[in-house]
Amino acid sequence: MRYYARKLGFYLVALWAALTLNFFIPRMMPGNPVDTLMAKLQQRGGTVDPAARRSYELLLGADTGEPLIIQYFAYLGNMLRGDLGVSVSVFPAEVSSVIGQALPWTLVLVGLATLLSFALGIVLGAVVGWRRGSWLDSLVPATTVLAAVPYFWLALILVAVFATALGWFPLQGGYDVVLTPGWNTGFLGSAVYHGMLPALTIVLSSVGGWLLGMRNMMVSAMSEDYVLTARAKGLRTTRVMTRYAARNAVLPSLAGFAISLGFVVSGSIITEQVFSYPGIGSKLLQGVQNNDYALMQGIFLVITVAVLGANLVVDLLYGFIDPRTRVET
Template sequence: MKTLARRIGFYVIAFWAAVSLNFLIPRLMPGNPVDIMLSKLAQHGPVTPATRHSIELLLGADSSQSLWSQYVSYLGQLVHGDLGVSVSLYPTPVSTVIAQTLPWTIGLIGISTVISFVLGVGLGTFAGWKRGSWLDSLIPVTTMFQSIPYFWLALILLYLFGSVWMISPLNGGYDVYTTSPGWNAPFVGSVISHGILPAATIVVSSIGGWMLGMRNMMVSTLAEDYIVTAEAKGLRPGRIMRTYAARNAVLPSVAGFAISLGFVVAGSIVTEAVFSYPGIGSALLNAVNANDYALMQGIFLVITLSVLGANLLVDLLYAVIDPRTRQRG
């Protein structure tokens, strides 16, 4: 229990530090969201000082307050779940923007990450167990795809399957002309057809790393004394591979998977930009371009929570996979 309490305490401190940086970084960037909003309002008539002050209060950038006062107000808003109002999508609340874009990113990037991890670790396990087989010759091919710049691979696949052979849609998350969002067959089918190519790009570009890492760890693990002992006892090869070798070899991959899973919420900005996918990565890119402090802070907060949560989950999962990591307080 003491070990668990120490870990949770560490993550609480890490979360506070991340929230503080989340507050400071956008304010150190050039530009001012209030001026951006005022420039939009000025197109419809003169803007009074009272209007400017109201917008400052609305966006949490009150110039009459010190930085410390703004920080305290920001923490108070977080406690009440108030993430502010988006400047670039005014008057839409930040929480609404995140709620609209986050499911797209989790659905695409999350599922693709899980598929690439499962396939990579599974193939790497067999490649390490059966050294010299055809799976070993497959590893250089997969790592070659990983070495190709991500945006270049996405553009190639988009050109081939979207323009030349016309198998996949070119952009978007669904067909906005023939379907409407909802739990109906046409919409779900459209979402799947629009997501296959971006998902395939992520899987093809990342499976090589999981496969190579797991294969190398399997080779190292198979040389350990407890594997030799298990073989000498006459245990079934399948049990040795799964229970003794793979269970220990997968630990580094689990740690890497936790980091990847945490950054799923951040989305792949390159993927969503190339395929014009309506995920949270595109929302973050638009927020940076528009100096939308509130939206940037909201997205960074969600990313922080996801990364810390994923790492905490893996810390707990490590104790289940490898009991040797448990410590008595």
């Protein structure tokens, strides 16, 4: 019980530290969201008096008249109440609604692509590691090359070949704009169709890392005594590979997979930009370009909670699966 309490306390402190950085880092950027909003209003021919400017500062959480420490505690209070503020980029929409609209797109696209790349990498890595030295080992460099290729370059190549030259997939967007979003066959089919190229980009870029990691762990596990003993007993090759070698070799990859699931909510900014996909990564870039403190802080908060939650689940599961990790030092 002390082990779990210590882990929970550690992650609570980590959450507080992340929230603190989340507050100070955007404010270290040049400019402020009020100036951005004022510029937008002036472009439309509007004029803003000092009283209105002061109201916008209070509304957007960029109150330059208050000491920074007062703003910090007000920010923490708002976070505890779930009040993420108002977005400058999509003014006057609330940050929670902006994130709520973009997050499902990212979770479906990046989440399913991550699951698929992990499953392919683990299965292929287990087979290649079990048959190390065979012709299958020659496939590993090809997959690692794909993992080293920049996301945007691979995305641009896929767009040029499959969308522009062959015309098999749409160039951009998350769905056909003539359709009404909803739980209907037409919209869901269009969303899947528009998401295939971005998902393929993510899978091709990440499957090589999972394959190489699983392959190396399989090679290491095959030299362990329990695998040699299982072989000496005359057990079937497939059983030794799956029940003994792969079952133990996959544990480090599971930890990395849980952490990568935490980063799913951050989206893939470059991929979403190339395909103009309406995910959380595009909203984050939009917030950075407009000095939108509230939107950046809201997105960083969601990412932080997701990553810390994934790490906490992994730690607790490891403590349950491997009792040696709970040994008090």
